[in-house]
Amino acid sequence: MNNQDVLDKQQISDYLKDLPHWREVPGAIAAVFHAKTSAMAIELVNEIASAAELDQHHPDVDWRYNKVFVTSTSHDAGGQVTTRDIALAAKISERAEALGVAAHTELIGVVEIAIDTDDQEAISSQWAAGLGYKIASDGSLVDPNHRLPAIWFQHTTTPNPNRLHLDIWGAYSDSQKILDELQKQQAELDHESAPSFVVATDRQGNRFCICTEKDR
Incomplete structure (x- = not known):
């Protein structure tokens, strides 16, 4: 892990301007996706897993019926947000949009x-x-x-x-x-x-x- 990959709060804020699905939470960034069906939510979980494997960077994913809660942090950087979290978030949002799964920022907590x-x-x-x-x-x-x-x-x-x-x-x-x-x-x-x-x-x-x- 390159220390330059760790982002300060201003950098996180700047990056998130281009990631409207995501919000900062303590030590991480998070998003919530609300699918039309449970099957579609599972498909999104599979897409997230595929993106994570490609990046070798794995978020925490919680599937609840037709909702998918995602949190990304860099554990090898002491639980801080890094450029890898931003890159993975962008890919997850792209895949969610391709599936027609909407993000609901009001559910982030x-x-x-x-x-x-x-x-x-x-x-x-x-x-x-x-x-x-x-x-x-x-x-x-x-x-x-x-x-x-x-x-x-x-x-x-x-x-x-x-x-x-x-x-x-x-x-x-x-x-x-x-x-x-x-x-x-x-x-x-x-x-x-x-x-x-x-x-x-x-x-x-x-x-x-x-x-x-x-x-x-």
């Missing part, structure tokens, strides 16, 4: 679990052991099979009484609809860190963050 702590070292290995996770280079915990939500530790000297919260990642272009719905449901919204993230608090004091790729 990632959930992470955040834990407030004033001593990450004291607890991270226990969570890793319980979940069978690996400790990543940045100290977060990741599922080695890339199926379950990642866990990261938010360092604070004054942990919130409710120490766990969810980070719900989606495209900035689709985030306002979610925030409008939360407003309708009378959730308390803290926009101080928007558009990077908005903190939502429910009626019982539980928190979750609506996170986007914007201004990160």
Whole structure:
């Protein structure tokens, strides 16, 4: 892996302008394709596998009836986005369009679990052991099979009484609809860190963050 292949956030943003099916998520780029039939979705999965074999670069693919969820990252670059991910994304989009399978960016999403702590070292290995996770280079915990939500530790000297919260990642272009719905449901919204993230608090004091790729 050539370090020059790793893309910074501005480079990712620039590349994605030419890849309208794809959005940035933590450490990866992602797309969701919605086929007319399950058989067509399977055909797209086969096309993705063929493209991946040609490139020798393999995305995570989740087939759910007539929807195909695709996430691409470069594990040999420490879980970062590289030029190989961009090249593969372009080929996947081309094959989806050739099959007549539509992309639905509003379905792109990632959930992470955040834990407030004033001593990450004291607890991270226990969570890793319980979940069978690996400790990543940045100290977060990741599922080695890339199926379950990642866990990261938010360092604070004054942990919130409710120490766990969810980070719900989606495209900035689709985030306002979610925030409008939360407003309708009378959730308390803290926009101080928007558009990077908005903190939502429910009626019982539980928190979750609506996170986007914007201004990160």
